[in-house]
Amino acid sequence: QGPLVESGGGLAQAGDSLRLSCLGSGGAFSIKSMGWFRQAPGNEREFVAAISRSGDEIYYADSVKGRFAISRDNAKKAVYLQMNRLKPEDTAIYYCSAPSGGGIYRNPDLYYAWGRGTQVTVSS
Numbered sequence: 001q002g003p004l005v006e007s008g009g010g011l012a013q014a015g016d017s018l019r020l021s022c023l024g025s026g027g028a029f030s031i032k033s034m035g036w037f038r039q040a041p042g043n044e045r046e047f048v049a050a051i052s053r054s055g056d057e058i059y060y061a062d063s064v065k066g067r068f069a070i071s072r073d074n075a076k077k078a079v080y081l082q083m084n085r086l087k088p089e090d091t092a093i094y095y096c097s098a099p100s101g102g103g104i105y106r107n108p109d110l111y112y113a114w115g116r117g118t119q120v121t122v123s124s
Contacts, residue, residue: 004096009118012086020081020118022096030074033057033104035111036081038092038120047106048094049081057104063089086122093117 008020022034035050049070050059058070064083072079079096097111105111 004098004113004115006094006096006115006118009094009120012120012122014087014122014124016086016122017082017084018086018120020083020094020096020120022079022081022115024077024079024098026077026113028098029077032098032102034070034072034079035097035099035105035108036070036079036094037097037108037111038090038094039117040092043092045095045108047108050104050106051079052104059104059106061106083120086120088122088124091120091122093119 004022004024006022012018031053033052036048037045038048039045047061051070051072055072067085069082095117096115098113099105099110100112
């Protein structure tokens, strides 16, 4: 997996929407599941969402279920995170990543390729 580059973060108010994008460059992009994670100051990196390589298997953290939607476009080597009804507790740096294994995972320790992240700040 080549470098991953996240974009789309920014400032939002509670209730707003943002769409994050992650662009990959490696030839392995389409054969890997992909995940979104986030890390708030003082907190450990936590799972947000993951999508299988074909897109037919998707997992969400309970905290974002029903508000966030992960999708991917393998032709563009892109994975997206549509974030709706944002809350102040969604404030964090958001990272996309690819796992070292061939499955779909929630555990960030099973991921090896990380982007630099994009900051999302939600005010009340």
